[in-house]
Amino acid sequence: MKKELKTEEERIAYNCRKATLLIEKQQEIELTVREKMELQFHLTGCYICRVYEQQSILINRMIRQLFNTQKDEANLNHEFKEKLKQKIAAKLDNN
Amino acid sequence: MRDEIIVNNITERANYEELNPAKWVDEYADYLYNFALKRLNDEALAQDLVQDTFLSALEKSNLFRAESSIRSWLTAILKNKIVDTYRKRANALSGEMRIGSVEDEPEFFDPDLNNWKKKHWPAPFGVEDEDALHNKEFMNVLRKCLFKLPSLWMSVFKLKHLDEEETGFICEKLRITSANYWVIIHRAKVNLRSCLQKNWM
Numbered sequence: 253m254k255k256e257l258k259t260e261e262e263r264i265a266y267n268c269r270k271a272t273l274l275i276e277k278q279q280e281i282e283l284t285v286r287e288k289m290e291l292q293f294h295l296t297g298c299y300i301c302r303v304y305e306q307q308s309i310l311i312n313r314m315i316r317q318l319f320n321t322q323k324d325e326a327n328l329n330h331e332f333k334e335k336l337k338q339k340i341a342a343k344l345d346n347n
Numbered sequence: 348m349r350d351e352i353i354v355n356n357i358t359e360r361a362n363y364e365e366l367n368p369a370k371w372v373d374e375y376a377d378y379l380y381n382f383a384l385k386r387l388n389d390e391a392l393a394q395d396l397v398q399d400t401f402l403s404a405l406e407k408s409n410l411f412r413a414e415s416s417i418r419s420w421l422t423a424i425l426k427n428k429i430v431d432t433y434r435k436r437a438n439a440l441s442g443e444m445r446i447g448s449v450e451d452e453p454e455f456f457d458p459d460l461n462n463w464k465k466k467h468w469p470a471p472f473g474v475e476d477e478d479a480l481h482n483k484e485f486m487n488v489l490r491k492c493l494f495k496l497p498s499l500w501m502s503v504f505k506l507k508h509l510d511e512e513e514t515g516f517i518c519e520k521l522r523i524t525s526a527n528y529w530v531i532i533h534r535a536k537v538n539l540r541s542c543l544q545k546n547w548m
Contacts, residue, residue, distance in 0.1 A: 254459060269461040273533045280514060280532075303469045307540055310479055312508070314489050317480050319509040324381040328394065336398055337372045343405050344368060 264290050265297050268304075275305045279312060366408055366417060371401055375418055379425050386429050386505050396432070400425040426510075430520045433502035437521050446527055447497030449538050469540060472547055485547060492542035500535040503528070 257263045264270075271294040274287055283291065295302055376397055383393035404411075404424055411420055455467045463469070472479070479485055493501070502521060506512045512520075518528050 257460065267461040268463045269456040272537060273529060276532050276536055277529060300463055300468050303471055304540065307469060307472065307543075308536055311489070311536065311539055311543070314480060314486060315493070315504060316508045318486060318490060318493070319385070319505065322385050324378065326381050326384055326390075327377050328380050328397070332394060333372050333376055336376065336401065337369070339398070340368050340371065340401055340405065343402065 261293070264294055267294065268298065268301050271295065271298065271301045272304055272308075275301070275308055279309065365413065366411060368401070368405060368408075371404075371417075371421070375421055376401075378418065379421060382422060383425060383429060386509065387432065392432065396425060396428050399428055430506075433499075433506070434521055437499045437502065437523070446530060446534075447499045448534075449495060449497065452534075452538060453541075455537055455541070467541060470544060470548070472543065474547075485543075488543055488546045489539070492539050492546065495542065496535055496538070499523075500531050503531055504535065507532075 257266055271291055274283060274291045277283060277287075278291065295305065379397045379400060380393055383396045384390065387393055387396075400421055404421055407424075411417075415423075453467065455464060456462065457464055472485075474482055474485055493504070496504070499521070503517060506517045506520070514525065514528060517523075518525050523531070
């Protein structure tokens, strides 16, 4: 038989879905006082979401690093560039 | 009236001299191409946008202000075109699909209790204490996991982490509500985290 959540505390303690959403929000915006209390209360009793929080912060840092270290090494091919130059020249002549 | 036309022609010509469009391709094309490629991961589309950028820059050369550099002016035009592309991609989907989803996305949380389902429990990666950012293999797994995300989620990530745009700006440009924004961020992160755990450990 499935557990029934009776009190508000119990609902917060079980609600990992909301806690993980608040963990995401917290990294970007200021939570309301109530949200902060809820999250703190949840994390105190939930080891799994504490792991999630640590990993979520790490993943954000990794994504930023991945995006920002892509090198500017691609080159447009010569033919495309020549055609583009011609198009620009044609447009300049028209003005 | 005639005078006005003459004056306009003069400023336009002066601008052209200053802007020197004949040099644009040699000086800025590769830079702009890389800028677009990083944000769209699509070579043909990146090429098209570079071309569009130059051609529309010629049309609005009178809007160029000498206090900004030509490169940053062209980049701003390109960036608008990239955001338009993000929005078009997002709007191509409708209804439920609008937010996007990952293929075979599992239900991570119990539908009644809202706690993690046991088989989806996050477990430590084992790299948290060392410098994960310098762990090439770990970063490669992340790269592959990111690749699986729907394009709208990726657009949000690019705007957030590469261009460091504010939430309000992202919602406005992509025409999504802030509630949907948080749904996307949350689902993207839960899925990414799970993908990392599955493919790393």
